[in-house]
Protein backbone atom coordinates (compact mmCIF):
# COMPACT_ATOMS: atom_id res chain seq x y z
CA UNK A 89 0.00 0.00 0.00
CA UNK A 90 2.96 2.30 0.71
CA UNK A 91 3.69 2.34 -3.04
CA UNK A 92 0.32 3.86 -3.97
CA UNK A 93 0.64 7.29 -5.57
CA UNK A 94 -0.30 10.11 -3.17
CA UNK A 95 -3.32 12.14 -4.32
CA UNK A 96 -2.74 15.86 -4.80
CA UNK A 97 -4.16 18.45 -2.37
CA UNK A 98 -7.34 19.04 -4.42
CA UNK A 99 -8.05 15.34 -4.64
CA UNK A 100 -7.46 14.92 -0.91
CA UNK A 101 -9.87 17.78 -0.15
CA UNK A 102 -12.46 16.18 -2.45
CA UNK A 103 -12.00 12.86 -0.68
CA UNK A 104 -12.26 14.51 2.73
CA UNK A 105 -15.64 16.04 1.80
CA UNK A 106 -17.00 12.63 0.88
CA UNK A 107 -15.43 11.02 3.97
CA UNK A 108 -17.32 13.53 6.17
CA UNK A 109 -20.63 12.59 4.51
CA UNK A 110 -19.90 8.90 5.08
CA UNK A 111 -18.96 9.56 8.72
CA UNK A 112 -22.33 11.33 9.17
CA UNK A 113 -24.13 8.39 7.65
CA UNK A 114 -22.26 5.99 9.96
CA UNK A 115 -23.33 8.08 12.99
CA UNK A 116 -26.95 8.16 11.79
CA UNK A 117 -26.83 4.36 11.57
CA UNK A 118 -25.67 3.90 15.16
CA UNK A 119 -21.94 3.72 14.39
CA UNK A 120 -21.97 1.00 11.71
CA UNK A 121 -22.65 1.03 7.97
CA UNK A 122 -22.92 -2.03 5.75
CA UNK A 123 -20.10 -2.22 3.22
CA UNK A 124 -22.71 -2.12 0.42
CA UNK A 125 -23.89 1.30 1.68
CA UNK A 126 -20.27 2.44 2.05
CA UNK A 127 -19.48 1.30 -1.50
CA UNK A 128 -22.62 2.95 -2.85
CA UNK A 129 -21.60 6.27 -1.28
CA UNK A 130 -17.92 5.94 -2.23
CA UNK A 131 -18.77 5.32 -5.88
CA UNK A 132 -22.03 7.15 -6.53
CA UNK A 133 -22.58 10.09 -4.12
CA UNK A 134 -23.56 12.90 -6.52
CA UNK A 135 -20.52 15.08 -7.48
CA UNK A 136 -18.25 13.34 -4.92
CA UNK A 137 -18.42 9.59 -5.52
CA UNK A 138 -15.77 7.92 -7.67
CA UNK A 139 -18.04 7.55 -10.71
CA UNK A 140 -19.89 10.81 -10.07
CA UNK A 141 -16.84 13.05 -9.61
CA UNK A 142 -14.61 14.71 -12.16
CA UNK A 143 -11.32 12.79 -12.51
CA UNK A 144 -10.39 10.69 -15.55
CA UNK A 145 -11.12 7.02 -14.85
CA UNK A 146 -10.77 4.98 -18.01
CA UNK A 147 -7.64 4.32 -20.06
CA UNK A 148 -4.17 5.86 -19.91
CA UNK A 149 -4.13 8.70 -17.35
CA UNK A 150 -7.08 7.11 -15.53
CA UNK A 151 -7.25 4.25 -13.05
CA UNK A 152 -7.96 1.18 -15.19
CA UNK A 153 -8.47 0.06 -18.78
CA UNK A 154 -11.60 -1.70 -20.00
CA UNK A 155 -11.99 -3.76 -23.18
CA UNK A 156 -13.71 -1.03 -25.26
CA UNK A 157 -10.83 1.32 -24.38
CA UNK A 158 -8.23 -1.18 -25.57
CA UNK A 159 -9.37 -1.31 -29.17
CA UNK A 160 -12.44 -0.90 -31.46
CA UNK A 161 -11.92 -4.62 -32.21
CA UNK A 162 -13.96 -5.42 -29.11
CA UNK A 163 -16.99 -3.42 -30.27
CA UNK A 164 -16.60 -4.63 -33.85
CA UNK A 165 -16.84 -8.26 -32.75
CA UNK A 166 -19.64 -7.55 -30.26
CA UNK A 167 -21.50 -5.74 -33.08
CA UNK A 168 -21.88 -9.06 -34.93
CA UNK A 169 -23.76 -10.47 -31.92
CA UNK A 170 -25.86 -7.33 -31.47
CA UNK A 171 -26.61 -7.30 -35.17
CA UNK A 172 -27.94 -10.87 -35.08
CA UNK A 173 -30.45 -10.00 -32.34
CA UNK A 174 -31.45 -6.71 -34.00
CA UNK A 175 -32.01 -8.57 -37.25
CA UNK A 176 -34.41 -10.95 -35.54
CA UNK A 177 -36.19 -8.44 -33.28
CA UNK A 178 -35.97 -5.17 -35.27
CA UNK A 179 -35.37 -3.63 -31.86
CA UNK A 180 -33.10 -1.09 -30.19
CA UNK A 181 -29.91 -1.15 -28.13
CA UNK A 182 -29.76 -0.22 -24.45
CA UNK A 183 -26.29 0.12 -22.96
CA UNK A 184 -25.95 0.19 -19.19
CA UNK A 185 -23.06 2.11 -17.62
CA UNK A 186 -21.49 3.42 -20.80
CA UNK A 187 -18.29 4.71 -19.13
CA UNK A 188 -16.43 7.06 -21.46
CA UNK A 189 -18.89 6.37 -24.33
CA UNK A 190 -16.22 4.51 -26.33
CA UNK A 191 -18.20 1.28 -26.72
CA UNK A 192 -21.28 3.21 -27.85
CA UNK A 193 -19.27 5.09 -30.49
CA UNK A 194 -17.59 1.99 -31.91
CA UNK A 195 -20.74 -0.14 -31.76
CA UNK A 196 -22.80 2.45 -33.61
CA UNK A 197 -20.11 2.81 -36.29
CA UNK A 198 -19.90 -0.98 -36.66
CA UNK A 199 -23.67 -1.45 -36.77
CA UNK A 200 -23.81 1.18 -39.50
CA UNK A 201 -21.24 -0.79 -41.51
CA UNK A 202 -23.31 -3.94 -40.96
CA UNK A 203 -26.41 -2.04 -42.12
CA UNK A 204 -28.12 -2.95 -38.87
CA UNK A 205 -28.51 0.38 -37.07
CA UNK A 206 -31.13 0.48 -34.31
CA UNK A 207 -33.61 3.35 -34.34
CA UNK A 208 -32.44 4.18 -30.82
CA UNK A 209 -29.24 3.58 -28.91
CA UNK A 210 -30.33 4.13 -25.33
CA UNK A 211 -27.87 4.67 -22.50
CA UNK A 212 -28.74 4.19 -18.83
CA UNK A 213 -25.97 5.71 -16.77
CA UNK A 214 -26.23 6.39 -13.02
CA UNK A 215 -23.45 8.99 -13.01
CA UNK A 216 -24.50 12.48 -14.20
CA UNK A 217 -20.81 13.31 -14.68
CA UNK A 218 -20.25 10.29 -16.96
CA UNK A 219 -23.36 11.13 -18.97
CA UNK A 220 -21.73 14.45 -19.80
CA UNK A 221 -18.43 12.72 -20.67
CA UNK A 222 -20.34 10.31 -22.94
CA UNK A 223 -22.26 13.11 -24.65
CA UNK A 224 -19.07 15.06 -25.40
CA UNK A 225 -17.17 11.99 -26.65
CA UNK A 226 -20.03 10.93 -28.88
CA UNK A 227 -20.60 14.41 -30.29
CA UNK A 228 -16.91 14.51 -31.19
CA UNK A 229 -16.78 11.08 -32.85
CA UNK A 230 -20.19 10.46 -34.40
CA UNK A 231 -21.93 12.07 -37.36
CA UNK A 232 -25.29 13.76 -36.65
CA UNK A 233 -27.16 10.88 -38.34
CA UNK A 234 -25.87 8.50 -35.66
CA UNK A 235 -25.92 11.00 -32.80
CA UNK A 236 -29.65 11.56 -33.24
CA UNK A 237 -30.27 7.90 -32.36
CA UNK A 238 -28.61 8.22 -28.94
CA UNK A 239 -30.95 8.82 -25.99
CA UNK A 240 -30.00 8.91 -22.31
CA UNK A 241 -32.62 7.37 -20.01
CA UNK A 242 -33.23 7.97 -16.30
CA UNK A 243 -35.00 4.68 -15.72
CA UNK A 244 -35.38 1.35 -17.46
CA UNK A 245 -37.91 1.43 -20.30
CA UNK A 246 -40.94 -0.85 -20.26
CA UNK A 247 -41.46 -3.56 -22.86
CA UNK A 248 -38.01 -3.10 -24.37
CA UNK A 249 -37.28 -4.99 -27.56
CA UNK A 250 -33.70 -5.54 -28.76
CA UNK A 251 -30.34 -5.88 -26.98
CA UNK A 252 -29.45 -4.72 -23.48
CA UNK A 253 -25.73 -4.80 -22.80
CA UNK A 254 -23.25 -3.82 -20.16
CA UNK A 255 -19.48 -4.12 -20.05
CA UNK A 256 -18.01 -4.15 -16.54
CA UNK A 257 -21.23 -2.83 -14.99
CA UNK A 258 -22.12 -5.66 -12.63
CA UNK A 259 -18.67 -5.49 -10.99
CA UNK A 260 -19.38 -1.86 -10.06
CA UNK A 261 -22.64 -2.68 -8.26
CA UNK A 262 -22.33 -2.54 -4.42
CA UNK A 263 -21.68 -5.79 -2.59
CA UNK A 264 -22.23 -6.88 1.01
CA UNK A 265 -19.29 -8.48 2.76
CA UNK A 266 -20.08 -11.66 4.66
CA UNK A 267 -17.67 -13.33 7.07
CA UNK A 268 -18.08 -16.85 8.39
CA UNK A 269 -15.98 -17.18 11.54
CA UNK A 270 -14.04 -20.22 12.65
CA UNK A 271 -16.30 -21.34 15.52
CA UNK A 272 -18.75 -24.21 15.31
CA UNK A 273 -21.62 -22.04 16.61
CA UNK A 274 -24.46 -21.90 14.07
CA UNK A 275 -24.68 -18.09 14.47
CA UNK A 276 -21.28 -17.54 12.87
CA UNK A 277 -22.34 -15.58 9.81
CA UNK A 278 -21.45 -11.92 10.21
CA UNK A 279 -21.80 -8.92 7.96
CA UNK A 280 -18.57 -6.95 7.70
CA UNK A 281 -19.30 -3.23 7.74
CA UNK A 282 -17.54 0.06 8.29
CA UNK A 283 -17.17 2.12 11.49
CA UNK A 284 -15.20 5.29 12.21
CA UNK A 285 -12.84 6.39 14.99
CA UNK A 286 -10.64 8.96 13.25
CA UNK A 287 -10.22 6.51 10.34
CA UNK A 288 -12.65 4.12 8.75
CA UNK A 289 -12.21 0.58 10.04
CA UNK A 290 -13.87 -2.81 9.59
CA UNK A 291 -16.39 -4.04 12.09
CA UNK A 292 -18.38 -7.29 12.00
CA UNK A 293 -21.97 -7.66 13.20
CA UNK A 294 -23.93 -10.90 13.47
CA UNK A 295 -26.01 -11.29 10.34
CA UNK A 296 -29.68 -11.31 11.34
CA UNK A 297 -32.19 -13.69 9.76
CA UNK A 298 -33.45 -12.27 6.49
CA UNK A 299 -32.81 -12.17 2.77
CA UNK A 300 -29.06 -11.53 3.04
CA UNK A 301 -28.63 -14.33 5.59
CA UNK A 302 -30.52 -16.73 3.33
CA UNK A 303 -28.43 -15.77 0.31
CA UNK A 304 -25.13 -16.11 2.17
CA UNK A 305 -25.99 -19.34 3.96
CA UNK A 306 -27.06 -21.00 0.70
CA UNK A 307 -23.39 -21.21 -0.33
CA UNK A 308 -22.37 -23.40 2.62
CA UNK A 309 -19.31 -21.23 3.24
CA UNK A 310 -16.29 -22.79 4.96
CA UNK A 311 -15.12 -21.42 8.34
CA UNK A 312 -12.90 -18.35 8.56
CA UNK A 313 -14.07 -17.20 5.16
CA UNK A 314 -14.73 -13.69 3.82
CA UNK A 315 -16.73 -13.18 0.66
CA UNK A 316 -19.18 -10.91 -1.12
CA UNK A 317 -22.87 -11.28 -1.79
CA UNK A 318 -24.72 -8.87 -4.05
CA UNK A 319 -28.50 -8.71 -3.76
CA UNK A 320 -28.13 -5.40 -5.62
CA UNK A 321 -26.67 -7.12 -8.73
CA UNK A 322 -29.40 -9.77 -8.52
CA UNK A 323 -31.98 -6.97 -8.29
CA UNK A 324 -30.50 -5.20 -11.31
CA UNK A 325 -30.66 -8.37 -13.44
CA UNK A 326 -34.25 -9.01 -12.31
CA UNK A 327 -35.24 -5.46 -13.30
CA UNK A 328 -33.64 -5.94 -16.72
CA UNK A 329 -35.53 -9.21 -17.11
CA UNK A 330 -38.81 -7.52 -16.28
CA UNK A 331 -38.10 -4.63 -18.67
CA UNK A 332 -37.21 -6.91 -21.61
CA UNK A 333 -40.16 -7.92 -23.76
CA UNK A 334 -38.15 -9.64 -26.50
CA UNK A 335 -34.45 -9.87 -27.21
CA UNK A 336 -31.22 -10.50 -25.32
CA UNK A 337 -29.29 -9.17 -22.35
CA UNK A 338 -25.51 -9.50 -22.82
CA UNK A 339 -23.30 -8.77 -19.82
CA UNK A 340 -19.51 -8.93 -19.94
CA UNK A 341 -17.42 -8.91 -16.78
CA UNK A 342 -14.78 -10.64 -14.72
CA UNK A 343 -16.09 -13.39 -12.51
CA UNK A 344 -16.92 -17.04 -12.11
CA UNK A 345 -19.67 -19.55 -11.54
CA UNK A 346 -20.82 -19.76 -7.87
CA UNK A 347 -18.87 -22.99 -7.45
CA UNK A 348 -15.61 -21.23 -8.33
CA UNK A 349 -16.53 -17.94 -6.66
CA UNK A 350 -17.26 -19.53 -3.29
CA UNK A 351 -14.39 -22.00 -3.57
CA UNK A 352 -12.85 -22.81 -0.15
CA UNK A 353 -9.50 -21.41 -1.28
CA UNK A 354 -10.95 -18.00 -2.19
CA UNK A 355 -11.20 -17.19 1.51
CA UNK A 356 -10.54 -13.45 1.23
CA UNK A 357 -13.19 -12.69 -1.39
CA UNK A 358 -12.61 -10.76 -4.60
CA UNK A 359 -12.89 -7.12 -3.55
CA UNK A 360 -10.34 -4.91 -5.37
CA UNK A 361 -9.56 -1.21 -5.67
CA UNK A 362 -7.93 0.59 -8.58
CA UNK A 363 -6.09 3.86 -8.32
CA UNK A 364 -3.95 5.17 -11.17
CA UNK A 365 -3.34 1.63 -12.47
CA UNK A 366 -2.38 0.27 -9.04
CA UNK A 367 -4.57 -2.55 -7.80
CA UNK A 368 -4.91 -3.08 -4.04
CA UNK A 369 -7.43 -4.37 -1.47
CA UNK A 370 -8.22 -1.47 0.88
CA UNK A 371 -11.47 0.33 -0.02
CA UNK A 372 -11.42 2.34 3.22
CA UNK A 373 -8.78 4.78 1.97
CA UNK A 374 -8.87 7.30 -0.90
CA UNK A 375 -12.68 7.38 -0.70
CA UNK A 376 -14.15 8.81 -3.88
CA UNK A 377 -10.75 8.73 -5.61
CA UNK A 378 -10.45 5.03 -6.37
CA UNK A 379 -12.59 2.40 -8.03
CA UNK A 380 -13.98 -0.36 -5.84
CA UNK A 381 -15.04 -3.56 -7.52
CA UNK A 382 -15.90 -7.19 -6.88
CA UNK A 383 -15.97 -10.13 -9.28
CA UNK A 384 -19.35 -11.27 -10.55
CA UNK A 385 -21.08 -14.47 -9.43
CA UNK A 386 -22.55 -15.48 -12.81
CA UNK A 387 -24.60 -18.30 -11.30
CA UNK A 388 -26.66 -15.79 -9.33
CA UNK A 389 -26.95 -13.62 -12.46
CA UNK A 390 -28.30 -16.61 -14.44
CA UNK A 391 -30.66 -17.61 -11.62
CA UNK A 392 -31.98 -14.06 -11.24
CA UNK A 393 -32.57 -13.91 -14.99
CA UNK A 394 -34.38 -17.24 -15.06
CA UNK A 395 -36.58 -16.19 -12.13
CA UNK A 396 -37.66 -13.12 -14.09
CA UNK A 397 -38.67 -15.10 -17.16
CA UNK A 398 -35.42 -15.09 -19.12
CA UNK A 399 -33.74 -18.05 -20.74
CA UNK A 400 -29.99 -18.61 -20.33
CA UNK A 401 -28.72 -18.28 -23.93
CA UNK A 402 -25.03 -18.78 -23.25
CA UNK A 403 -22.06 -18.37 -20.92
CA UNK A 404 -18.43 -18.49 -22.00
CA UNK A 405 -15.08 -16.79 -21.72
CA UNK A 406 -14.59 -13.42 -23.38
CA UNK A 407 -11.98 -14.97 -25.69
CA UNK A 408 -14.40 -17.68 -26.85
CA UNK A 409 -17.23 -15.17 -27.32
CA UNK A 410 -15.12 -12.74 -29.35
CA UNK A 411 -13.79 -15.55 -31.53
CA UNK A 412 -17.32 -16.88 -32.08
CA UNK A 413 -18.24 -13.32 -33.07
CA UNK A 414 -15.53 -13.28 -35.71
CA UNK A 415 -12.76 -11.20 -34.14
CA UNK A 416 -10.11 -13.10 -36.11
CA UNK A 417 -11.91 -12.43 -39.41
CA UNK A 418 -12.12 -8.75 -38.50
CA UNK A 419 -8.38 -8.73 -37.85
CA UNK A 420 -7.64 -10.55 -41.09
CA UNK A 421 -9.00 -7.56 -43.01
CA UNK A 422 -5.70 -5.84 -42.18
CA UNK A 423 -2.60 -7.27 -43.83
CA UNK A 424 0.14 -8.41 -41.42
CA UNK A 425 2.54 -6.68 -43.83
CA UNK A 426 0.93 -3.34 -42.97
CA UNK A 427 2.84 -3.22 -39.69
CA UNK A 428 1.66 0.26 -38.71
CA UNK A 429 -1.95 -0.95 -38.60
CA UNK A 430 -1.46 -4.63 -37.83
CA UNK A 431 0.91 -4.37 -34.84
CA UNK A 432 -1.50 -2.39 -32.58
CA UNK A 433 -4.35 -4.68 -33.66
CA UNK A 434 -2.36 -7.79 -32.75
CA UNK A 435 -1.36 -6.27 -29.39
CA UNK A 436 -5.02 -5.43 -28.63
CA UNK A 437 -6.19 -8.90 -29.65
CA UNK A 438 -3.58 -10.40 -27.34
CA UNK A 439 -4.97 -8.37 -24.40
CA UNK A 440 -8.59 -9.22 -25.20
CA UNK A 441 -8.04 -12.92 -25.93
CA UNK A 442 -5.03 -14.21 -24.03
CA UNK A 443 -5.84 -16.39 -20.99
CA UNK A 444 -3.04 -14.54 -19.19
CA UNK A 445 -4.84 -11.21 -19.75
CA UNK A 446 -8.61 -10.71 -20.17
CA UNK A 447 -9.48 -13.76 -22.26
CA UNK A 448 -10.34 -16.26 -19.51
CA UNK A 449 -11.14 -14.21 -16.42
CA UNK A 450 -13.70 -12.14 -18.30
CA UNK A 451 -16.91 -13.96 -19.15
CA UNK A 452 -19.93 -13.20 -21.28
CA UNK A 453 -23.42 -14.22 -20.25
CA UNK A 454 -26.52 -13.85 -22.39
CA UNK A 455 -30.09 -14.11 -21.17
CA UNK A 456 -32.91 -13.92 -23.66
CA UNK A 457 -36.64 -13.78 -24.15
CA UNK A 458 -38.67 -14.77 -27.21
CA UNK A 459 -35.71 -15.41 -29.53
CA UNK A 460 -35.87 -18.17 -32.12
CA UNK A 461 -32.19 -18.45 -33.00
CA UNK A 462 -29.24 -19.57 -30.88
CA UNK A 463 -26.77 -16.72 -30.36
CA UNK A 464 -23.65 -16.75 -32.56
CA UNK A 465 -21.43 -15.67 -29.64
CA UNK A 466 -21.88 -19.06 -27.95
CA UNK A 467 -21.79 -21.30 -31.02
CA UNK A 468 -18.65 -22.97 -29.72
CA UNK A 469 -17.42 -23.47 -26.15
CA UNK A 470 -20.66 -22.63 -24.34
CA UNK A 471 -20.12 -23.30 -20.62
CA UNK A 472 -23.69 -22.73 -19.45
CA UNK A 473 -23.57 -26.13 -17.72
CA UNK A 474 -20.91 -24.76 -15.35
CA UNK A 475 -23.35 -22.27 -13.77
Ligand SMILES: C[S@@+](CC[C@H](N)C(=O)[O-])C[C@H]1O[C@@H](n2cnc3c(N)ncnc32)[C@H](O)[C@@H]1O
Pocket residue numbers: 139146154155156157184185186187188191212213214215218254255256257260261324
Ligand atom coordinates in the same frame (compact mmCIF):
# COMPACT_ATOMS: atom_id res chain seq x y z
C1 LIG B 1 -16.33 -0.06 -14.57
S1 LIG B 1 -17.31 1.14 -15.33
C2 LIG B 1 -17.43 0.46 -16.96
C3 LIG B 1 -17.68 1.50 -18.02
C4 LIG B 1 -17.80 1.01 -19.46
N1 LIG B 1 -18.90 0.11 -19.64
C5 LIG B 1 -16.52 0.39 -19.95
O1 LIG B 1 -16.50 -0.81 -20.17
O2 LIG B 1 -15.53 1.11 -20.09
C6 LIG B 1 -18.90 0.90 -14.63
C7 LIG B 1 -19.99 1.77 -15.22
O3 LIG B 1 -21.27 1.31 -14.77
C8 LIG B 1 -22.04 2.42 -14.32
N2 LIG B 1 -23.08 1.85 -13.42
C9 LIG B 1 -22.93 1.31 -12.21
N3 LIG B 1 -24.10 0.85 -11.72
C10 LIG B 1 -25.02 1.08 -12.68
C11 LIG B 1 -26.42 0.81 -12.80
N4 LIG B 1 -27.11 0.25 -11.80
N5 LIG B 1 -27.04 1.17 -13.93
C12 LIG B 1 -26.35 1.77 -14.94
N6 LIG B 1 -25.03 2.06 -14.88
C13 LIG B 1 -24.37 1.72 -13.78
C14 LIG B 1 -20.98 3.34 -13.75
O4 LIG B 1 -21.41 4.64 -13.54
C15 LIG B 1 -19.92 3.23 -14.85
O5 LIG B 1 -20.24 3.98 -15.99
